[in-house]
Amino acid sequence: xxxxxxxTLAGVSALALYSSMxxxxxxxxxxxxxxxxxxxxxxxxxLMWICLVIFxxxxxxxxxxxxxxxxxxxxKAANFHHSTTVEIIWTVIPCLILVVMAWPATKTVIAMKDxxxxxxxxxxxxxxxxxxxxxxxxEGEGISFFSKLSTPRAQIExxxxxxxxxxxxxxxxxxxxxxxKVRVILTANDVLHxxxxxxxxxxxxxxxxxxxxxxxxxxxxxIYRGQCAELCGKDHGYMPIVVEVMDADEYSKWVxxxxxxxxxxxHLENK
Amino acid sequence: MAAVHGxxxxxxxxxxxxxxxxxxxxxxxxxxxxxxxxxxxxxxxxVGGTLxxxxxxxxxxxxxxxLEPELFNQFTTLHGLIMVFGAIMPAFVGFANWQxxxxxxxxxxxxxxxxxxxxxxxxxxxTLLVSSFFVPGGAAAGGWTFYPPLSTQGGLGVDLMIFxxxxxxxxxxxxxxxxxxxxxxxxxxxxTLMKMPMFVWTWLITAYLLVLVMPVLAGVVTMLLTDxxxxxxxxxxxGGGDPVMFQHIFWFFGHPEVYIMILPSFGIVSEVIPTFSRxxxxxxxxxxxxxxxxxxxxxxxxxxxxxxxxxxTVGQLFFMYATMLIAVPTGVKVxxxxxxxxxxxxxxxxxxxFAIGFIxxxxxxxxxxxxxxxxxIDIQVQDTYYVIAHFHYVLVSGSLFALxxxxxxxxxxxxxxxxxxxxxKWHFWxxxxxxxxxxxxxxxxxxxxxxxxxxxxNLQFADFxxxxxxxxxGFGLTQLLFLYIxxxxxxxxxxxxxxxxxxxxxxxxxxxxxxxxxxxxxxPPIVK
Numbered sequence: 001x002x003x004x005x006x007x008t009l010a011g012v013s014a015l016a017l018y019s020s021m022x023x024x025x026x027x028x029x030x031x032x033x034x035x036x037x038x039x040x041x042x043x044x045x046x047l048m049w050i051c052l053v054i055f056x057x058x059x060x061x062x063x064x065x066x067x068x069x070x071x072x073x074x075x076k077a078a079n080f081h082h083s084t085t086v087e088i089i090w091t092v093i094p095c096l097i098l099v100v101m102a103w104p105a106t107k108t109v110i111a112m113k114d115x116x117x118x119x120x121x122x123x124x125x126x127x128x129x130x131x132x133x134x135x136x137x138x139e140g141e142g143i144s145f146f147s148k149l150s151t152p153r154a155q156i157e158x159x160x161x162x163x164x165x166x167x168x169x170x171x172x173x174x175x176x177x178x179x180x181k182v183r184v185i186l187t188a189n190d191v192l193h194x195x196x197x198x199x200x201x202x203x204x205x206x207x208x209x210x211x212x213x214x215x216x217x218x219x220x221x222x223i224y225r226g227q228c229a230e231l232c233g234k235d236h237g238y239m240p241i242v243v244e245v246m247d248a249d250e251y252s253k254w255v256x257x258x259x260x261x262x263x264x265x266x267h268l269e270n271k
Numbered sequence: 272m273a274a275v276h277g278x279x280x281x282x283x284x285x286x287x288x289x290x291x292x293x294x295x296x297x298x299x300x301x302x303x304x305x306x307x308x309x310x311x312x313x314x315x316x317x318v319g320g321t322l323x324x325x326x327x328x329x330x331x332x333x334x335x336x337x338l339e340p341e342l343f344n345q346f347t348t349l350h351g352l353i354m355v356f357g358a359i360m361p362a363f364v365g366f367a368n369w370q371x372x373x374x375x376x377x378x379x380x381x382x383x384x385x386x387x388x389x390x391x392x393x394x395x396x397x398t399l400l401v402s403s404f405f406v407p408g409g410a411a412a413g414g415w416t417f418y419p420p421l422s423t424q425g426g427l428g429v430d431l432m433i434f435x436x437x438x439x440x441x442x443x444x445x446x447x448x449x450x451x452x453x454x455x456x457x458x459x460x461x462x463t464l465m466k467m468p469m470f471v472w473t474w475l476i477t478a479y480l481l482v483l484v485m486p487v488l489a490g491v492v493t494m495l496l497t498d499x500x501x502x503x504x505x506x507x508x509x510g511g512g513d514p515v516m517f518q519h520i521f522w523f524f525g526h527p528e529v530y531i532m533i534l535p536s537f538g539i540v541s542e543v544i545p546t547f548s549r550x551x552x553x554x555x556x557x558x559x560x561x562x563x564x565x566x567x568x569x570x571x572x573x574x575x576x577x578x579x580x581x582x583x584t585v586g587q588l589f590f591m592y593a594t595m596l597i598a599v600p601t602g603v604k605v606x607x608x609x610x611x612x613x614x615x616x617x618x619x620x621x622x623x624x625f626a627i628g629f630i631x632x633x634x635x636x637x638x639x640x641x642x643x644x645x646x647x648i649d650i651q652v653q654d655t656y657y658v659i660a661h662f663h664y665v666l667v668s669g670s671l672f673a674l675x676x677x678x679x680x681x682x683x684x685x686x687x688x689x690x691x692x693x694x695x696k697w698h699f700w701x702x703x704x705x706x707x708x709x710x711x712x713x714x715x716x717x718x719x720x721x722x723x724x725x726x727x728x729n730l731q732f733a734d735f736x737x738x739x740x741x742x743x744x745g746f747g748l749t750q751l752l753f754l755y756i757x758x759x760x761x762x763x764x765x766x767x768x769x770x771x772x773x774x775x776x777x778x779x780x781x782x783x784x785x786x787x788x789x790x791x792x793x794x795p796p797i798v799k
Contacts (some may be wrong), residue, residue: 009523027715027735029651040647044718047645051638062609066627070617071549077616081551090606091599098595106588108475108647113584156727157332166333168729191421194579194654198720203650205580207515208420209508212581222511229579229654229722231414233421234341237725 030199032223033245034216037201041107047101054097112201115215118183120176125208126193126228129235133174135174136185140175140255143262147172149238153168156238167237173244175258176218177251184216191233197226197243205230218245278594288789289449290573296391300789302367302685304390308365309678311393313754315357318401320747322350327709327743329726330576330736343726344412345404345428346408351415354433355532356439356700357397359670363535364389364446367474369685371450373779373787374468376459376796381452382445389445398436398495414724416525417492419506419517423499430499433492437674439487447478447485454478461798465559468777469552472559473538476566480527480534481625483570487525491517522573530569533665536633537604538672540626542777543676544608547623548615551773561600561607578649587646588715594644599635621695621770625676628703629669636664637715654724657717663710672702675753683771684779687786694756701749708742753768 032038068073087179120138124131147170154160156167163169176182184196188206197216198201204214215224218224226241246254290295293305304517315367325346329338338346368386372379380386410427411417422429454475458467469474480732495517504510545552552558574590607739608630617623639661643649652658675698683689698778712735717723721732728736769785779787 007520027719030720032437036647040651043645044642044648047642047648051641055634055638057535058605058609058634062612062627062630065609065612065614066617069548069613069615073619075614075616077613079551080553080614082554082556086610087554087557087603087607094597094602096450096600098598098641099606101641102592105591105645105647109587109591110584112647112650113587127379156335158336162333162730164730166725166729191424192418196654196722198651201647201651203579205607205651207580210515216565217471217761226720228724231344231421231654231724233412233424234344235725237340237722238690 012043012103015187032201033219033222034201036108036112036216037199037220039104039111042107042203043104046104050097050101112214115183115213117181118215119180121177121185122174122182122204123185123187124174125186126190126194126195126232126239127234128190129131129228129239131170131174131193131195131239131241132189133172138180139177139252140258142237143255143258145172145244145258147174149240151238165225166228168242169239170240170242173242175246175251175254177248178218178221178247181215181217183213186212186214192230193232193239194230195226195241197224197241199224199226200243203229205268218243221245221247221250283336285289293434295628296304297387299379301372301380301383302789304367304380304386304788305365305370306685307390307395308361308368311390311397312358312360312362313366315397315749317754318752319350319353322346322353323398323743324747326350327740330728331580332737333728333730333733335727338726340726341412342409344414345410346412347724348401348402348417349404352400352436353397353409354666355415355528356436357393357400359666359674360439360443361393362674363474363477363532363670364443364450366470366539366674366681367446367450370681370779371453371471371474372457373684373783373791375454375462375510376778376782376792377453377457377459378790378792378795381457382449384446386449386462389442391448391531392438392442392641396435396442396669399431399435399438402412403428403435416518416772417495418521419495419498422495423506424492432497433496436492437489440489443481444485450478451482452472454503458790459795461799465556466798468537468538469541469555469558470535473534473541473562473666476562477531477534480531480569482530484527487520488528491524493521493631494520496626499750501777513573515577518577518580519574523570523577526573527566527569529662530565532670535567536629536670537562539631539673539677539680540608543622543626543680544611545776546680546772546774547610547620547626548617550611550615551629551776552607553610553613554603556777557603558607561603565597568593568600570576572597575644576648578646579653583795591644591646598637598641598644603622604636609740621681621690621699622676622680624699625672628675629672630784632668632672634645636661636669638641639664648690652717654722654780655717656713656721656723659723660710660717662712663713668706669708675699675702678757680772681779683767684783684785684787686761687767688772689767690756690760690764694752697758698749698752701752702746705742705745705749709739709746710742712738712742755770 029041032041103174113135123134123136130146130148132146133140150169150171155162186204186206188208193206200216202214202216206211222245224243227237406427408428410428411425412431413422465725474551482603494505506512506514572594575594716732716735721728767785783791
């Protein structure tokens with residue numbers, strides 16, 4: 001009996017070790033870079049543990065039964081077929097577990113939906129197959145550009161070695177300042193698209209003829225990559241999103257450079 | 272019991288029916304029609320599976336190798352449509368045709384001629400769907416959910432798909448009306464509703480769901496058709512319509528559809544587990560109530576497919592809570608199956624293996640379903656490989672494994688011959704291994720940020736995609752083993768004993784000879 005419980009303990013701890021390794025690997029949700037992304041990450045971990053415990057409980061019982069209650073071992077079948085008490089218990093307990101799951105999720109949903117009083121507002125427009133960005137409000141107002149895949153065709157056709165950011169690189173990054181609330185307004189020009197940056201915990205469909213919005217506040221400077229997440233035709237796989245988060249000073253410099261470039265081009269157009 | 276056998280044998284002389292191809296074209300016999308449904312769905316399963324092999328071959332390595340992006344999208348779209356409407360749904364109708372009359376003690380289905388027609392619509396629809404690959408512009412490429420405006424852009428292939436869905440829908444509606452009428456009116460004397468086998472119960476509830484939602488699907492594809500060709504703007508914002516309205520209507524059909532494909536599996540598993548545990552099903556009435564609750568809840572959760580489309584906070588919360596609630600009756604079912612096995616006298620023939628495999632993997636799919644129901648997490652995993660993994664856990668290791676369990680379980684009754692038990696077990700273990708190799712890693716791909724429906728991906732996803740593709744090729748080949756097992760069983764299997772499964776208690780085992788005669792239960796049995 002003792003050796004059995006020791007074996008069980010070893011098995012469970014090996015499983016726990018394995019799952020914590022998986023948690024740390026690149027095959028989990030990406031490292032969160034905003035409050036919302038952090039909430040999502042934490043809730044996912046908690047849910048995984050709850051699921052794992054239930055899974056081990058249910059299948060522990062089932063596989064014990066599979067091993068012991070075999071005809072080949074001469075086990076004689078019992079003949080019970082219902083028990084109201086047991087059935088009520090295993091209806092009520094899952095309800096309680098669900099409440100535990102739903103509580104933090106509800107708070108996050110409410111926070112995610114609060115797009116009020118942003119520092120900067122950017123409109124993102126989905127096109128087949130690129131993104132257009134217009135800075136509508138806050139520092140950088142008036143900046144406007146398109147953002148297209150910059151991976152060379154040769155890499156896609158296997159004629160050149162693929163780079164580290166293969167299919168996740170664009171010509172013009174969406175630049176935002178660190179620690180500021182950025183509201184992203186979304187629409188599309190032709191078909192549905194979806195604007196998704198996993199590290200920032202943001203995904204929102206872009207719908208032609210309609211406006212939707214979402215928001216994020218980036219915790220740290222850095223470059224965060226995402227992709228269009230709604231099938232939008234042939235080149236759906238080729239319209240990535242790259243958000244570059246800068247310190248306030250650098251952001252101001254970027255705005256200044258971008259605005260003068262805009263003025264120059266308008267000047268040229270007017271000639 | 273013996274008297275009943277003698278009776279059934281006595282009627283075998285009356286089996287006059289045309290032979291050759293005319294037997295199958297003109298048949299009104301529920302067994303013939305059931306057989307045709309099953310072969311048709313298996314053929315479609317192979318077609319859909321071939322498309323899946325193409326998808327996985329393209330995704331074997333990063334870069335574009337064999338399928339250009341447009342063709343890749345056609346493959347994913349048709350893979351989904353063919354598997355849902357051509358393989359899984361008709362397979363369950365095939366089981367209903369064979370088993371419902373046998374299990375309730377009825378001589379045939381209520382509307383025998385309509386039954387013939389509901390089947391023969393299917394090959395027509397399938398031809399339209401598959402031939403759309405060869406029309407100018409190719410097949411529909413907007414995903415099996417064909418969201419506009421993308422599906423408004425496509426060519427002739429989209430129209431063929433719309434007509435095909437219309438026909439498949441008509442077939443499903445007729446099939447389900449037939450099943451409802453049969454179950455409600457043709458049960459043997461003494462078989463009250465609460466004495467019906469679970470398989471019959473689950474199909475009764477499924478059939479009601481079908482009658483409820485298939486017309487909605489027909490409506491939405493018709494609206495799409497008129498948007499495409501007759502100048503309406505249901506889903507076009509420029510004309511005052513709304514693309515998101517399509518999603519609401521589609522998923523009002525689409526979510527109950529998910530349960531249409533899983534409830535009959537619950538039924539099959541609820542027959543197999545007690546038989547091989549040699550113990551009655553635990554909590555029969557709570558099983559019935561759980562099935563009904565799942566069906567009712569399934570009608571009020573549709574917008575959980577649309578959490579990223581943007582809806583009010585209360586909307587998101589309502590659909591999150593309602594979706595999570597489905598875990599409760601589903602949990603009750605799993606607990607009941609476990610309690611049925613507990614202190615049974617179990618043996619592990621192939622149907623039992625597939626049934627246990629079903630529970631094990633379906634629960635994993637159920638857990639990932641609860642995780643997807645949590646709105647904040649869904650925002651991350653929606654439209655990624657996580658969702659692909661989730662619904663293949665419920666559709667392949669759910670519905671398909673239950674279909675395999677049912678096929679191995681009832682084939683002795685249908686053919687009078689036994690399948691090869693060793694090969695059956697190989698089929699199970701290979702399916703189990705390759706299925707998990709294919710789909711378990713896709714959870715990680717989705718979490719790490721790989722969107723679905725892309726033909727090419729970043730290098731960080733390369734290793735798990737390769738593993739997944741190897742698993743998929745193995746799973747595909749394994750299903751040819753199933754075909755071999757079934758054909759060799761039908762042709763030259765050992766003669767099945769009268770009662771191949773000593774734990775079986777339903778009418779087809781206790782009151783009919785093996786194989787079941789062409790016409791059975793001409794005089795209804797008395798159920799006590």
